[in-house]
Amino acid sequence: MARLTDYTSFADAQAHASSAALWELFDGDREFLNIAHECITRHADGSGRTAVRIAHADGQDEILSFDEIAARSAQFAHWLVEQGIGPGERIAFMLEPSLPFYTSLFGAMMTGAISVPLFTLFGLDGLRLRVDDCKPSLLVTNEEKADIAHQVEGLKVVVANDALLETISKYPTTFEAKTKATDMAVFQYTSGTTRELPAAVKHTHKSLVTLMFAALYGTGIRPGDEYFCPSSPAWGHGLWHGTLAPLALGVTTGTFAGKFDAVRLMQALQDYKITNMSAAATHYRMMKNSGKGGDFSFAIKKLSFTGEPCDPATLEFIDQTFHVPACSMYGTTEIGVVLVNFPGAEDYEVKPGSLGKPIPGLKLQVQRADGTETGPDEVGELMLWKRDHWETTKDLARRDAEGYLYHCGRADDVIISAGWTMSAVEIENTLLKHDAVDEVAVIGVPDETRGQVVKAFVVSKQAPSDPLVEELQKFTRERLAQHEFPRIVEFVSELPKTPAGKVHRKVLRDREAAKATAAVASN
Structure with a gap:
């Protein structure tokens, strides 16, 4: 009998995708299911088959098999039980992708404990906020971050080093997981600043089943792929789409450890003969900006991206470098992935700049402020039908006559100047076409005459100058509209970004x- 993984076309996705068909991909059922078993244990057959390839920033490659991760995770699970840690307790870990990372992630879930991955670049404030929120029974981290972790009062810290691996090595290499499908498995914090604590999104073990719609139709993962996702597994994309989804299908996945370097990524894509990659738009932009794309040979057949829209210049780089279309995948940690471009589907046209079409079975609508549906190419708020009512995504979008949806910025990224409504994203995309602009962010700032004016923060290799400002303003006006340009341009060395890499x-x-407040106070 055919399974969803046997189909690749858009037509088959519409005809065969269903909740029941998703469950057929797993050993577990609606009553009992465990993520660690589905992703690791059931694929550990003694063959030594590769589960994860890790491209370290220093040039080293680390290869981990399903067998090794399964054995170490089981040993860690037994060790946790001996420590008195039971189901429902939180186990936090602040580790780069490595054997200790996967050991902690899956070992905790085997026992019924809840895994809480934390970003390795958190300082004391960022770590303390999340620890105070989720109250983990222990934190597993590396020696470098241990000093910071020990400063959090009442936190039990375990250092993931050779001594820990030696300690757990005395335990059995198998562990019988008995979690219910509805038991909590992962607490995932969305990316934010260290002083703003985003709420933890709480996932059950059966979340893995729902995830597979995004895996099949957002990233296009199928058995036989050589997959790679450079996003940190501390965040939703890197954990769910980069780690759990491919492993659940028995597909070898790849990831990046250490400070990101675009050239090192491209070296790994070449060396690992990667055929399918899903990354953040920022990763593709950094590859473009490196100027080294032509130095490598790629085997890419499917590409996807998420996090934010890809600007036209970067999309052009992707076409010229990888010779396959870049498929946008839209969603959030809270609502999951809802719009996809069906990578690998030969009967689906990928429209540059489009978010794609809804995942099979989902209903989305672009609405006006009064709740009525917009017409073709009319900008409105993107709404998702969920639990018998419309929920806002807090994003603006438009739908074309063929049903493709396009991102028009966050609802709070709209700039209204002298009565004109402008999109920060549209102005950014235009500026990024200029050779002098490496990165740019656009916002509206207060103006006594116009209410707001457009201000652009530009990262450029060229020296700042008044002529360059005038050139960028003219460049934008000629391509958008006479009123639609940055009246203020500030050159900066870098743009503020979330830990996940979004501007x-x-x-x-x-x-x-x-x-503005300080200026008023001084007057």
Whole structure:
């Protein structure tokens, strides 16, 4: 009998995708299911088959098999039980991808404990906020971060080193997982600043089943792929789409450890003969900016991206370098992936700049402020039908006549100047076409005459100058509209970003608001 993984076309996705068909991909059922078993244990057959390839920033490659991860995870699970840690307790870990990372992640879930991955670049404030929120029974981290972790009062810290691996090695290499499908498995914090604590999104073990719609139709994962996702597994994309989804299908996945380097990534894509990659838009942009794409030979057949829209210049780089279309995948940690471009489907046209079409079975609508549906190419708020009512995604979008959806910015990224409504994303995409612009972020700032004016923060290799400002303004006006250009341009060395790599416009807005407040106070 055919399974969903046997189908690759868009037509088959519409005809065969269903909740029941998803469950057929797993050993577990609606009553009992365990993520560690589905992703690791059931694929550990003694063959030594590769589960994860890790490209370390220093040039080293680390190869881990299903057998090794299964054995170490089981040993860690037995050790946790001996420590008195039971189902429902939180086990946090602040580790780069490595054997200790996967040992902690899956070992905790085997016991029924809840895994809480934390970003390795958190400082004391960022770590303390999350520890105070989820109250883990222990934190597993490396020697470098241990000093910071020990400063969090009441936190039990375990250092993931050779001594820990030696300690757990005396335990059995198998562990029988007995979790219910509805038991909590993962607490996932969305990316934010260290002083703003986003709520933890709580996932059950059966979340893995729902995830497979995104895996099959957002990243296009199928058995036989050589897969890679450079996003940190501390965040939703790196954990669910980069780690759990491919492993659940028995597909070898790849990831990046250490400070990101675009050239090192491309070296890994070449060396590992990667055929399918899913990454953040920022990763593709950094590869473009490196100027080294032509130095490597790639075997890529499917590409996807998420996090934010890809600008036209980067999409052009992807076409010229990888010779396959870049498929947008849209969603959030809270609502999951809802719009996809069906990578690998020969009967589906990927439209540049489009978010794609809804995952089979989902209903989305672009609405006006009064709740009515917009017409073709009319901008409105993107809404998702969920639990018998419309829920906002807090994003603006438009739908074309063929049903493709396009991102038009966050609802709070709209700039209204002298009555004109402008999209920060559209202005950014235009500026990024200029050779002098490496990165850019656009916001609206207060203006006594116009209410708001457009301000652009530009990262450029060229020296800042008034002629360059005038050139960028003219460049934008000629391509958009005479009123639609940055009246203020500030050159910066870097843009504020969330830990997941997205440009953090809110930080820029807050800075500008603070400047305006200080200016008023000084007068």
